[in-house]
Amino acid sequence: MTTPLSCRNYINGQWLNAVGEATLESRNPADKTEIVATYPRSQVNDVDTAVASARKAYRSWRTVPAPARAEYIFRVGEILLQHKEELAQLISREMGKPLTEARGDVQEGIDCAFYSAGEGRRLFGQTTPSEMSNKFAMTVRMPIGVCALITPWNFPVAIPCWKAMPALVCGNTVILKPAEDTSACATKLIEIFQQAGLPPGVINLVHGVGEEAGKALVEHPNVDLVSFTGSSETGAFVGATCGRTHKRVCLEMGGKNAQIVMEDADLELALDGAVWGAFGTTGQRCTATSRLILHRDIKEKFTTMLYERTSKLRLGAGNDTDTDIGPIINEKQLQQVSKYLDIAREEGAKVLIGGEIASEGSLKNGYFFQPTILDRVTPDMRVAREEIFGPVVALIEVSSFEEAIAILNDSNYGLSSSVYTRDINRAFTAMRDIEAGITYINGPTIGAEVHLPFGGVKQTGNGHREAGTTALDVFTEWKSVYVDFSGSLQRAQIDNRS
Ligand code: UN1
Numbered sequence: 310m311t312t313p314l315s316c317r318n319y320i321n322g323q324w325l326n327a328v329g330e331a332t333l334e335s336r337n338p339a340d341k342t343e344i345v346a347t348y349p350r351s352q353v354n355d356v357d358t359a360v361a362s363a364r365k366a367y368r369s370w371r372t373v374p375a376p377a378r379a380e381y382i383f384r385v386g387e388i389l390l391q392h393k394e395e396l397a398q399l400i401s402r403e404m405g406k407p408l409t410e411a412r413g414d415v416q417e418g419i420d421c422a423f424y425s426a427g428e429g430r431r432l433f434g435q436t437t438p439s440e441m442s443n444k445f446a447m448t449v450r451m452p453i454g455v456c457a458l459i460t461p462w463n464f465p466v467a468i469p470c471w472k473a474m475p476a477l478v479c480g481n482t483v484i485l486k487p488a489e490d491t492s493a494c495a496t497k498l499i500e501i502f503q504q505a506g507l508p509p510g511v512i513n514l515v516h517g518v519g520e521e522a523g524k525a526l527v528e529h530p531n532v533d534l535v536s537f538t539g540s541s542e543t544g545a546f547v548g549a550t551c552g553r554t555h556k557r558v559c560l561e562m563g564g565k566n567a568q569i570v571m572e573d574a575d576l577e578l579a580l581d582g583a584v585w586g587a588f589g590t591t592g593q594r595c596t597a598t599s600r601l602i603l604h605r606d607i608k609e610k611f612t613t614m615l616y617e618r619t620s621k622l623r624l625g626a627g628n629d630t631d632t633d634i635g636p637i638i639n640e641k642q643l644q645q646v647s648k649y650l651d652i653a654r655e656e657g658a659k660v661l662i663g664g665e666i667a668s669e670g671s672l673k674n675g676y677f678f679q680p681t682i683l684d685r686v687t688p689d690m691r692v693a694r695e696e697i698f699g700p701v702v703a704l705i706e707v708s709s710f711e712e713a714i715a716i717l718n719d720s721n722y723g724l725s726s727s728v729y730t731r732d733i734n735r736a737f738t739a740m741r742d743i744e745a746g747i748t749y750i751n752g753p754t755i756g757a758e759v760h761l762p763f764g765g766v767k768q769t770g771n772g773h774r775e776a777g778t779t780a781l782d783v784f785t786e787w788k789s790v791y792v793d794f795s796g797s798l799q800r801a802q803i804d805n806r807s
Pocket of ligand 1: 417
């Protein structure tokens with residue numbers, strides 16, 4: 310067993326313990342006896358220091374030319390690439406996802422670095438004619454200030470990169486408050502930003518508990534923007550607090566994503582998509598497929614195919630190459646998944662396969678849950694409406710394409726969606742009528758790429774999109790600039806009218 314990493318906060322270019330010296334532990338979810346890291350339990354005074362450091366650094370960082378800011382981020386991408394395997398191993402150990410997926414997590418961060426770095430030479434504004442003569446009009450993007458980034462444990466490298474990289478290229482300074490469960494991954498990531506030579510205070514890291522360090526950041530009067538990915542419950546608090554304190558806020562919350570399989574679909578392809586979408590990352594993605602909406606003509610056949618494939622999935626530690634499905638992140642989440650199985654049974658759903666905590670043999674020290682298929686689910690059941698965040702998929706039978714779309718849309722959430730069909734008219738109708746931020750045709754609900762907007766409608770978010778050029782809209786303010794070179798006072802709307 311490796312010695313636990315001793316993680317610290319990173320404030321003003323220095324690695325520090327929390328003022329109160331208190332620490333917490335992150336553990337390997339595949340073997341809870343293994344402590345992966347200890348990390349500071351930061352409090353309000355630690356947050357105060359981090360905010361002061363970010364505020365001070367902002368004064369000069371905002372004036373560094375954007376292409377030069379972007380070069381630091383490019384360098385972060387190059388260093389990430391060199392450390393890809395080492396970081397992936399750590400992700401597997403601390404968060405539990407299989408190594409192939411962990412490599413994908415780091416790759417998403419690398420992609421984001423190179424994409425965001427390119428934006429440093431764009432950050433396009435507009436020029437537009439003025440209604441007055443000898444007057445010039447344009448728009449420019451301005452940074453917002455100090456950004457608090459509150460990130461989840463399911464993509465411990467990719468999501469902090471999605472947020473921090475565009476924020477920094479745009480000229481903001483940041484404070485990352487990572488999820489408790491993946492403190493070591495966050496520390497290693499920030500070490501890479503440090504190696505890239507970012508000036509002190511431009512990026513800061515504050516570890517700790519959401520209710521303490523996270524809350525202090527969200528409430529802090531000198532934080533200008535909060536970007537949060539996590540549960541709807543915490544998101545509601547973040548949104549309300551930012552509303553009260555007039556902060557910019559970008560929220561990415563729950564999902565109840567569905568994949569539709571029509572009777573004309575390529576069933577093998579739809580099966581590959583369903584298994585990957587539902588059970589990849591142990592169902593712990595905001596984009597995970599948690600409902601399968603199946604046309605009645607293929608329902609029985611597809612269910613048998615799904616059953617057979619699911620029965621072959623192997624549970625295990627992420628860094629064991631035989632593993633298909635890793636552990637659930639922690640005890641609380643494991644109990645949450647288990648609770649939804651009780652609810653499913655009470656509501657009359659049928660557990661086709663799985664449905665239990667797995668603890669046999671090498672799984673005994675981990676938080677494992679069997680990949681689970683729930684049959685006979687109706688759209689009104691809680692298991693068809695609430696986010697479970699585990700390896701559980703609910704089957705819903707429909708009689709028509711219209712019914713499938715209506716049921717897919719019958720949700721408080723709207724992040725990702727998918728339709729398997731060979732009918733081009735249905736595909737385009739789905740693209741138009743599905744209420745979600747992301748729609749896949751003949752692909753699973755997971756697998757977003759960094760150069761496209763990422764986010765959802767309804768209660769999934771608050772209208773913002775991460776990634777793509779839309780990330781720039783989160784991390785900048787527009788300024789309209791008028792330059793009058795006439796040498797005299799020109800009154801708009803008045804002097805140019807008779
Ligand atoms: C998330 O689960 O919060 O599209 C992010 C995907 C990944 C990102 C998921 N690229 O599944």
